[in-house]
Amino acid sequence: MTTPTLLHVSINSEDPELDPARFKPLDDGSGYDGVWFTNRLRELGLLDQLDFVSIDVYGGESLPDPGTADAVFVGGSYPSINEGFAWQKTAMDWLGEYRETGRPMFGVCGGHQMASVLRGGRVEPHGHGMIHGSYPALLTEAGRNHYLFAGLGDTPEFHYGHYDHVVEIPPETTVLASTEWYDAGALDHGGDWVTVQFHPEVTIDIMMSDDYETNPSAIERFRPLPDAPRMLANFLRGTGIID
Numbered sequence: 001m002t003t004p005t006l007l008h009v010s011i012n013s014e015d016p017e018l019d020p021a022r023f024k025p026l027d028d029g030s031g032y033d034g035v036w037f038t039n040r041l042r043e044l045g046l047l048d049q050l051d052f053v054s055i056d057v058y059g060g061e062s063l064p065d066p067g068t069a070d071a072v073f074v075g076g077s078y079p080s081i082n083e084g085f086a087w088q089k090t091a092m093d094w095l096g097e098y099r100e101t102g103r104p105m106f107g108v109c110g111g112h113q114m115a116s117v118l119r120g121g122r123v124e125p126h127g128h129g130m131i132h133g134s135y136p137a138l139l140t141e142a143g144r145n146h147y148l149f150a151g152l153g154d155t156p157e158f159h160y161g162h163y164d165h166v167v168e169i170p171p172e173t174t175v176l177a178s179t180e181w182y183d184a185g186a187l188d189h190g191g192d193w194v195t196v197q198f199h200p201e202v203t204i205d206i207m208m209s210d211d212y213e214t215n216p217s218a219i220e221r222f223r224p225l226p227d228a229p230r231m232l233a234n235f236l237r238g239t240g241i242i243d
Helices: 033-043 086-099 110-118 204-209 217-220 230-236
Strands: 005-010 051-056 071-074 105-108 121-127 130-136 157-162 164-168 174-178 186-190 191-198
Touching: 005 033, 005 086, 033 051, 033 230, 051 204, 071 086, 071 110, 071 230, 086 105, 086 110, 105 110, 110 121, 110 164, 110 186, 130 204, 130 217, 157 204
Parallel strands: 005 051, 005 071, 071 105, 105 191
Antiparallel strands: 121 164, 130 157, 174 186, 186 191
C-alpha cells in the first residue's frame, strides 16, 4: 500500500518585533511550524504512516503540483491575510488549484482565514484586540457530530493567538464551533476541507514564548491542553488518509 503524502504549506512568517531565538529552549526548539506539526504527528504515533513534507512558502520554497498531495495542512501566520503579500497570493492561488482536486485540507488560524477568503468569506481585525489564551470551542450540533471533534468532549479547549478573525462565513459552509467573541471558530467548507481559528498543533510553551516580553499578562491565560493535538489525527482518520 502506498504511503499517503501529507503536505504542510507553511505561511508562518515571523513577527519582526520578536526575538527569533525565543523558541530554542523549548522541546520543539523552532519557530517554524513545520517542526510543530512534525512533532505532534510523531507524538500521536502517526508520522511513520505518512510521507510528511513541509514547504516554506513564506521563505520562498516552491509548492509542488497540487495533484501530488493526498492531504494538506495550512498553518498560521503573523501577518494578516489582507496584507496581500506575494507569498500569500502564491499560497492562495495554489490552494485554489488544490481545491479542484477534491482532496482534504486542514487549515489552522491563518490557514483558516486564507481558506475562508479564498471561498468568498471576509476577514477583519478583532474589535477586542488580540485573542491570546486557552479557551473552549463552543460546539454547534454539527460540530458535536463531526469527526474533527471526536473524543474531545462536549467543550474542548484549544490555544488561541490571533488579531484577525472571519467576519463573513463563506457560502455553503457549516459552522462547527464558535467562541464567546465570534461565530467562525471552526468551519466545514465541504469537500473534506475543515478549518479552525485555534491551534491544535502547538504546546503551551510555544504560545507563551511570544508573550514573555511583548504581552506578559497573557501568560496566565494559557494552560496545558494535552488532548488538543488529537484533532490532527481526527482529521486524517475522518478523511480516510490513514486508518
